[in-house]
Amino acid sequence: MAEKMIKVRVPGTSANCGPGFDTIGVACNIYNELELTLKKEPELKIEISGEGAANIPCDSRNIVWRSIHHLLCKANMEKEYQGAHIKMLNAIPLSRGLGSSAAAIVAGLKAANVLIGNQFSRRELLQMGTDLEGHPDNVAPAIFGGFTITVVHEGQPECFSFIPKLSLKLVVAVPEFLLSTRAARSVLPDNVLMKDAVFNISRASLLVAALSRGNKRFLQHAFEDAIHQPYRAKLIPGMYDIIYAAKAAGALGAAMSGAGPCLIAFTIENEVQVGEAMVKVFNQHQINAKYLLLDIDTRGVCIIK
Numbered sequence: 001m002a003e004k005m006i007k008v009r010v011p012g013t014s015a016n017c018g019p020g021f022d023t024i025g026v027a028c029n030i031y032n033e034l035e036l037t038l039k040k041e042p043e044l045k046i047e048i049s050g051e052g053a054a055n056i057p058c059d060s061r062n063i064v065w066r067s068i069h070h071l072l073c074k075a076n077m078e079k080e081y082q083g084a085h086i087k088m089l090n091a092i093p094l095s096r097g098l099g100s101s102a103a104a105i106v107a108g109l110k111a112a113n114v115l116i117g118n119q120f121s122r123r124e125l126l127q128m129g130t131d132l133e134g135h136p137d138n139v140a141p142a143i144f145g146g147f148t149i150t151v152v153h154e155g156q157p158e159c160f161s162f163i164p165k166l167s168l169k170l171v172v173a174v175p176e177f178l179l180s181t182r183a184a185r186s187v188l189p190d191n192v193l194m195k196d197a198v199f200n201i202s203r204a205s206l207l208v209a210a211l212s213r214g215n216k217r218f219l220q221h222a223f224e225d226a227i228h229q230p231y232r233a234k235l236i237p238g239m240y241d242i243i244y245a246a247k248a249a250g251a252l253g254a255a256m257s258g259a260g261p262c263l264i265a266f267t268i269e270n271e272v273q274v275g276e277a278m279v280k281v282f283n284q285h286q287i288n289a290k291y292l293l294l295d296i297d298t299r300g301v302c303i304i305k
Contacts, residue, residue: 005037006114007304010107012092013099014264015137018255019203025139025148027297028170028184032090032103036111039083046086052094063101067108075119095178097258102138105129106198110301122167130157147211163298165214170294171265173278175287179235184259187231189216196226216252220235222244223253236261242278249277
């Protein structure tokens, strides 16, 4: 019997979105593609092109294969399919705060799930992705698309997704240097002040309400944060200067993308000017950078015919 092959596309994601630390995420129209063939023999062949190709392992440590194997174990099919042929075409930058690891996990889960007859729902894929990633804020938008709000209750992630009633453009300033999530988390405190918690709760609530209603007037301060960006700012030279420059050029707001080092601005106009302003300030701090003009991806991970 001929082996089955599936090809999927998964979006990059930006987590936190300012005040929504580990909670709010958004899917962007920058994509990785994965072509998967499951093998009955214990043979693993992995081909990678594009972003990070030289730095991603091509053996059993590969996160796409680990995700595939995790799903097969959940389906009790790990003995039926002991190997795979994996082709990855990556456009999402590695270790920059655009959800590259979540994209790899979700692509592997989705592709394997399709090949075994869609035994698991998207909600179950969210659970698996969260177990593998450690948190759901990138996994959720990669699966569902749009903006997502996630909570974890007794180990079970829940996700609410929505498309904002604003024609938002996402301007992502991408510096040349890498920043691992582990390093970015290591500088965070174990506890935060009550006033900082209230600061973030109010702005995260305002952000979701304003996006849902399409009211840009209330977004002026909605992307501000007090519980993770102040501690991570020292890891990204000129971060607050870049955020200020983005807003001065016309952005509604700007923030770290995930754990950085990318910075993301949200705007409905002047996106080129915003991108150029952000890159200029990075350059003033002796950091080479480029900018990406992105839209919100509304589909999440999907099959490519």
